Amino acid sequence: MERKEFLKKSLALCGLSLIPAAVIESCSKSSSTAPTNVNFTLDLTVAANNALNSVGGSLNANGVIVICTGPSAYTALSASCTHEGCTVNYDKASTHLICPCHGGVFSNTGAVVSGPPPSALTKYTVTKSGNVLTVKS
Numbered sequence: 001m002e003r004k005e006f007l008k009k010s011l012a013l014c015g016l017s018l019i020p021a022a023v024i025e026s027c028s029k030s031s032s033t034a035p036t037n038v039n040f041t042l043d044l045t046v047a048a049n050n051a052l053n054s055v056g057g058s059l060n061a062n063g064v065i066v067i068c069t070g071p072s073a074y075t076a077l078s079a080s081c082t083h084e085g086c087t088v089n090y091d092k093a094s095t096h097l098i099c100p101c102h103g104g105v106f107s108n109t110g111a112v113v114s115g116p117p118p119s120a121l122t123k124y125t126v127t128k129s130g131n132v133l134t135v136k137s
């Protein structure tokens with residue numbers, strides 16, 4: 001093989017090996033996409049929101065998990081894991097939010113309990129007026 005041909009093939013191989021590395025790099029650097037400018041209401045008389053009428057009930061609305069933590073007490077947290085952005089799920093039994101991707105666990109205040117998440121879930125304010133919850137940034 002001539003020098004010119006060797007260099008051409010070597011560069012081609014290098015190019016091929018760099019592409020997957022770039023793809024892998026971009027996948028591993030994804031991050032949380034916590035909703036911003038949150039401002040929505042949930043009518044507790046609507047059947048779709050009925051889970052919030054009992055302690056331990058929760059629902060995911062607009063990328064926010066709203067949890068009924070006690071009689072007329074509510075918490076709202078971003079559903080986006082702070083590790084790589086997977087959607088977390090609320091576990092009523094443990095009162096933790098669990099990420100299905102790498103096992104990150106958050107308390108119902110949003111604090112990291114265990115796993116790879118680097119920071120707490122974004123928390124939103126929840127106010128109740130009559131049968132309507134208002135969730136805001």
Ligand code: FES
Pocket residue numbers: 081082083084085086099100101102103104115116117
């Ligand atoms: S994306 Fe949630 S623990 Fe990795």
